[in-house]
Amino acid sequence: MNPSNHPSGPRKTVTVPAVADPCSHVTDIGPVTPSAAGCEDCLAIGDIWVHLRVCMTCGHVGCCDNSKNRHATKHFHTTGHPIIQSFEPGESWLWCYVDEQFMV
16 A cells, blocks of 8 residues: 555544443553554555554554554564554554454
């Protein structure tokens, strides 16, 4: 994906959506400012991604597990930051790595 085509852009604050069945970590997150308009790590190495995820602890933007580099999951394993949100237009779901829980 070409990051300049991503409508969210790098400075739009991502808020925590209300979810029906929150995991135990939702209370520990808040609005974040995305670190980049595309996968921060793929951009650094000149690679591509399939879908984007944003860390709801620090705002790191990484690529999904369908992307070859899986940077969002690598970020979780490095930092322990538990929750990501889809950074795709029209999507606001959350995933908690620790509880392995999908939240909508």
